[in-house]
Amino acid sequence: MENIEFIEFCGLDRWKDAVENTGKYEGWILADEDLDRWREGFGEGNYNLLVAIEKKTNKTVGHVATAFYESIEGSDPLLTIGMFFVLPEFRGIGLGWKLFEKVVQNPKFHGINWGLNAIPKMTKKYATKFGFDKYPKWQISTFEAAIKDINPERLQSNHLIKNVSFKEVNFESFIKYDTVMTGGIRRDKFMEKWLDSKNAFSKIALNLENKKIVGVCNIRIAFQKQLAIGPFYAETKSIAENLLKDVLKIIPDINQYSKLWLYPATTNQEAKEIFYNLADGKIQEYNVSFGQFTKHVIEVNTSKIYSVTEHAMSYC
């Protein structure tokens, strides 16, 4: 371990290593642009990418990250921990826990709720070692479809709904909608960065009659030309289907991409039905991941969660 140096608040060069390593070894689907989405979205000092570097080679050998969701207008703050990874040849010598212990040390994290998403193998360890023992009744599913197997025309349109761009909606109304979906946690700037972003495609669903926001769907380009869906929230299955269809249709030359990923709540069967239909049944299902918290579960309406925002720093 004397051979290892730790650096906080790392920048894009180390982030790119993280995207590459987690993609290559674990199949995680992240984008080079995600770092700025988080750094700018959570605000100065609120996103910390802590990296372990092998001194003699300057190689990135491990990392972990924290996102601090500040209190906005009295909302509860939240700390999420993600991007926890160590290169296979450096595992099992205590480097992982060392990274984890270091990154959560900031005094502003004391006394607030912490959350993370765990793979099945790790979930009990986080509960016993760090107190992440409050579990929601649902987990996050992972579905994959090959782009060559999908056809947006298999999805139904809904003529009572108009899908518009993020810029066309009133920002405050969107944040109100988003805050209901997140169970009260605010992430105003992050949502702006995530949705109004290069290399991502999004639409917001409006009810034509009363102009209310009834859904959002974002698809971003990630590691090795894969497309990851999230957030994808909708009031009904029909709204979800219509939204996904429209977002897929605005992606230029979609056949240049390899795969499409969806991360719905395990309790949302309709999400699976839509995805199954889109890919004519040719979908792959992977292990679920476990959302878990230290103080209390953040309650959300999972029947409306067709895909969580992403796996690393988001719980819904």
Ligand SMILES: CC(C)(COP(=O)(O)OP(=O)(O)OC[C@H]1O[C@@H](n2cnc3c(N)ncnc32)[C@H](O)[C@@H]1OP(=O)(O)O)[C@@H](O)C(=O)NCCC(=O)NCCS
């Ligand atoms: C999880 C991970 C970061 C731990 O890193 P590490 O440097 O091996 O961590 P440590 O040596 O501090 O050990 C941490 C725990 O992981 C266990 N562990 C270490 N290597 C392991 C391996 N190859 N397989 C399974 N568990 C392992 C250790 O036994 C220890 O658990 P314990 O405290 O109950 O004994 C690393 O195994 C990894 O990158 N895994 C792949 C990515 C991943 O799954 N990340 C977590 C997502 S929730």
